[in-house]
Amino acid sequence: RRPPRSTPLYSSAASDVYKRQEFLDYGEEGQRFEWVEGEVFEMPSPSMMHQLLEVFLCAILSVYVEEKELGIVLPEFTMRLPLRPSGRDPDIIFVSESQSHRLRKNYLDGAADLVIELISPGTERQDRGNKFMEYQQAGVQEYWLIDGMRRVAEFYQLDAEGYYQQILPDEKGVYHCTAITDLWLKVEWLWKPYPSAISVYKEWGLI
Numbered sequence: 001r002r003p004p005r006s007t008p009l010y011s012s013a014a015s016d017v018y019k020r021q022e023f024l025d026y027g028e029e030g031q032r033f034e035w036v037e038g039e040v041f042e043m044p045s046p047s048m049m050h051q052l053l054e055v056f057l058c059a060i061l062s063v064y065v066e067e068k069e070l071g072i073v074l075p076e077f078t079m080r081l082p083l084r085p086s087g088r089d090p091d092i093i094f095v096s097e098s099q100s101h102r103l104r105k106n107y108l109d110g111a112a113d114l115v116i117e118l119i120s121p122g123t124e125r126q127d128r129g130n131k132f133m134e135y136q137q138a139g140v141q142e143y144w145l146i147d148g149m150r151r152v153a154e155f156y157q158l159d160a161e162g163y164y165q166q167i168l169p170d171e172k173g174v175y176h177c178t179a180i181t182d183l184w185l186k187v188e189w190l191w192k193p194y195p196s197a198i199s200v201y202k203e204w205g206l207i
Contacts, residue, residue, distance in 0.1 A: 035087035044122035053148045059197045071096040078107040081138045092116040111138040114179035119147040136164050142179035151191050
């Protein structure tokens with residue numbers, strides 16, 4: 001389902017001038033928006049728990065991919081998807097080196113290799129609904145849904161037919177990523193109190 005039609009900040013129904021490219025070229029520090037079929041929606045303000053988890057994940061993942069020269073990790077960076085069409089603003093994306101040519105000044109032109117959405121009460125319906133389907137159809141290789149409040153983490157990977165299959169952690173509670181080469185993480189790291197980034201780097205053998 002689409003976001004409630006009563007909430008758009010800008011709508012193609014009211015004006016035909018606010019097109020996708022205008023949205024993608026627009027940016028203002030401290031504000032997050034998404035563009036869906038001609039309508040622009042402001043994202044809800046994140047909670048402190050949401051922000052702390054985002055900072056932690058960006059810290060560990062960024063160092064991992066930089067050390068191994070695999071690509072780039074970006075928080076809250078717009079991803080342009082052509083099928084619906086939409087301009088989504090995931091909490092975290094990973095773009096592999098082989099796909100870096102699709103990065104633009106204000107957005108990624110196409111699907112990221114990995115998308116991470118941190119669930120909050122105001123976003124869960126979209127994260128599990130429209131976004132899940134859009135990311136699957138667009139070819140986002142891997143999709144993580146993390147609910148820090150309820151301590152639930154779900155990991156989805158595209159199968160050979162292009163459908164998401166949920167991948168469970170192993171018997172030791174370790175999840176093995178495919179979008180980021182050789183990356184693994186303990187699911188317990190995702191819950192407060194978070195481990196220090198240094199301790200994670202040591203477990204990965206980065207230091």
